Amino acid sequence: MFAYDFMVNAYAAATIVAIVAGLVGYFLVLRGQTFAGHALAHVGFAGATGAVLTGAPPLWGLVFATLAGGIGMGAFGERLAERDVAIGIVLALSLGLGLLFLHFFTAHATQATALLFGNVLGVDTATIHALLGIGLAVLAALAAISRPLLFTSLQPELAEAKGVSPRLVGMLFLALVALTTAACAQIVGVLLVFSLMVGPAATAQALTRRLWPGLLLAALVALAEAWLALALAFYTDWPTSFWITALGGVFYAAAALRGRRG
Amino acid sequence: MPLPRNPPPPSAIVELANVTLGFGDRTVLDGVTLAIEENCFVGVLGANGSGKTTLMRAILGLVPPRAGSVRVLGQAARRGNPAVGYMPQLRDTSAAGRLRGYDVVAAAVNGHRWGLPRLGAAGRREVDWALDMVGATTLARRPLAETSGGERQRLLLAQALIGRPRLLLLDEPLISLDPSRAQGVVTLVRDLQQALRLTVLFSAHELNPLLGAIDRVLYLGSGKAALGTVDEVITAPILSRLYGSPIEVVRLGGRIFVMAGAHEVGRDAHLHEHNDADHAHHHAHDHGDLG
Numbered sequence: 001m002f003a004y005d006f007m008v009n010a011y012a013a014a015t016i017v018a019i020v021a022g023l024v025g026y027f028l029v030l031r032g033q034t035f036a037g038h039a040l041a042h043v044g045f046a047g048a049t050g051a052v053l054t055g056a057p058p059l060w061g062l063v064f065a066t067l068a069g070g071i072g073m074g075a076f077g078e079r080l081a082e083r084d085v086a087i088g089i090v091l092a093l094s095l096g097l098g099l100l101f102l103h104f105f106t107a108h109a110t111q112a113t114a115l116l117f118g119n120v121l122g123v124d125t126a127t128i129h130a131l132l133g134i135g136l137a138v139l140a141a142l143a144a145i146s147r148p149l150l151f152t153s154l155q156p157e158l159a160e161a162k163g164v165s166p167r168l169v170g171m172l173f174l175a176l177v178a179l180t181t182a183a184c185a186q187i188v189g190v191l192l193v194f195s196l197m198v199g200p201a202a203t204a205q206a207l208t209r210r211l212w213p214g215l216l217l218a219a220l221v222a223l224a225e226a227w228l229a230l231a232l233a234f235y236t237d238w239p240t241s242f243w244i245t246a247l248g249g250v251f252y253a254a255a256a257l258r259g260r261r262g
Numbered sequence: 263m264p265l266p267r268n269p270p271p272p273s274a275i276v277e278l279a280n281v282t283l284g285f286g287d288r289t290v291l292d293g294v295t296l297a298i299e300e301n302c303f304v305g306v307l308g309a310n311g312s313g314k315t316t317l318m319r320a321i322l323g324l325v326p327p328r329a330g331s332v333r334v335l336g337q338a339a340r341r342g343n344p345a346v347g348y349m350p351q352l353r354d355t356s357a358a359g360r361l362r363g364y365d366v367v368a369a370a371v372n373g374h375r376w377g378l379p380r381l382g383a384a385g386r387r388e389v390d391w392a393l394d395m396v397g398a399t400t401l402a403r404r405p406l407a408e409t410s411g412g413e414r415q416r417l418l419l420a421q422a423l424i425g426r427p428r429l430l431l432l433d434e435p436l437i438s439l440d441p442s443r444a445q446g447v448v449t450l451v452r453d454l455q456q457a458l459r460l461t462v463l464f465s466a467h468e469l470n471p472l473l474g475a476i477d478r479v480l481y482l483g484s485g486k487a488a489l490g491t492v493d494e495v496i497t498a499p500i501l502s503r504l505y506g507s508p509i510e511v512v513r514l515g516g517r518i519f520v521m522a523g524a525h526e527v528g529r530d531a532h533l534h535e536h537n538d539a540d541h542a543h544h545h546a547h548d549h550g551d552l553g
Binding site for chain 2: 029030031032143144145146147148150151152153154155157158159160161162163164205209210211214
């Protein structure tokens with residue numbers, strides 16, 4: 001299957017995104033902010049459709065909107081970022097806005113499907129370069145904030161007393177979640193960002209209670225799911241995003257069962 | 263003023279001078295002056311909302327005083343003072359529960375610095391030392407979610423020792439513990455306090471578990487504070503003043519009951535929070551390590 005350029009591109013893009021999503025997702029799951037991550041993806045949908053409407057590349061619309069959403073959520077503080085109703089309303093509003101933008105731009109129905117459910121087989125070299133840039137930036141920033149991020153995720157009051165600003169760290173982290181969401185959406189689409197960011201991280205946390213093995217495992221599980229899904233999609237001709245979600249479900253269920261027995 | 267007041271001795275580790283503290287439109291301390299000596303185990307008591315937590319947060323530099331000054335080791339209270347260790351009130355630890363105790367304790371090692379959460383040899387020594395001090399080395403291998411309330415308190419106590427503080431602020435460490443386990447925590451804190459020559463502020467709803475262990479009582483109420491030995495502070499006139507209503511002090515078989523009418527003060531509040539804590543920590547199992 002690697003005789004086809006589009007498969008090589010797909011594997012390159014999926015590799016970058018899976019590693020970043022697995023690592024960022026680990027902290028997202030640890031902090032219990034998965035719903036906030038889900039909502040950011042929908043904010044990204046409005047941004048991407050808005051970009052399409054103005055003729056800009058959808059990826060940059062995604063990046064811009066999710067970043068603004070992430071920093072905004074973070075600025076309101078930890079408590080808002082965990083408030084389900086407020087997040088749900090932002091989520092619905094974003095999806096509605098995206099629908100409105102699509103309504104004005106009726107020419108490309110396939111573009112909407114690609115945004116919502118991803119189109120990894122349609123990734124070109126320019127997109128891979130953009131994903132690589134975003135991925136490296138996110139990993140570098142995550143490495144820089146990970147120690148105070150871990151501290152404030154586990155013991156917010158103590159971390160604050162020790163001089164960490166939970167709000168600043170939370171805001172920076174949601175900005176990274178936003179960028180990761182934008183990258184993920186290229187592979188699995190905005191509706192299924194959960195599958196790469198939350199599934200592998202939750203699987204890893206069910207399998208190990210240790211920090212570093214957990215982080216490594218989250219990235220590896222995401223990578224395994226993405227690679228296997230691409231191969232399955234190639235041979236079955238079913239959508240890649242379906243296979244990623246299916247594998248995510250199977251891996252998580254297996255890990256949860258094993259965790260319960262152990 | 264019948265409240266006992268110590269003139270600030272030269273060895274004071276915490277000094278409050280005319281401190282007024284509050285949040286929103288509430289004032290919890292009003293013009294309080296006191297000094298806590300070094301190497302002293304202080305039980306902090308008072309009704310719900312009397313300002314126990316707010317006082318600790320002021321000493322940590324998290325709540326700026328509305329008036330007066332809060333000084334720690336001769337300097338104005340500030341966040342990130344390595345001389346001050348803190349164990350916040352037990353709350354929902356769902357995030358920490360996903361990791362084993364060791365990693366949760368280790369998160370406090372240089373946790374305020376940017377960078378990767380890598381411990382290094384010195385960091386590992388620090389964590390091992392802190393776990394050893396509270397006897398939780400074996401315990402730390404288990405996920406936090408699978409520890410009992412008493413075991414969790416020991417791990418969080420180890421976390422508070424990271425950085426070798428001279429002053430330890432413990433906010434309600436006995437909440438959700440049954441009496442024998444509560445006694446275990448008090449004894450452990452007393453041993454730590456003496457071995458490491460710490461000053462400990464230990465807040466609690468009930469005085470009795472602390473009797474025999476504490477050197478001083480700091481009793482808060484009605485915006486005022488009384489600091490002294492148990493015999494100096496736990497008296498009907500002083501407590502009546504702090505509660506703003508007639509209080510009777512009954513001593514019975516080495517225990518002290520603070521009564522407002524027919525009602526024992528502190529007891530109900532404790533039971534109430536006990537239920538809350540049970541609700542929040544229904545995963546806690548009893549492994550009998552603290553008896």
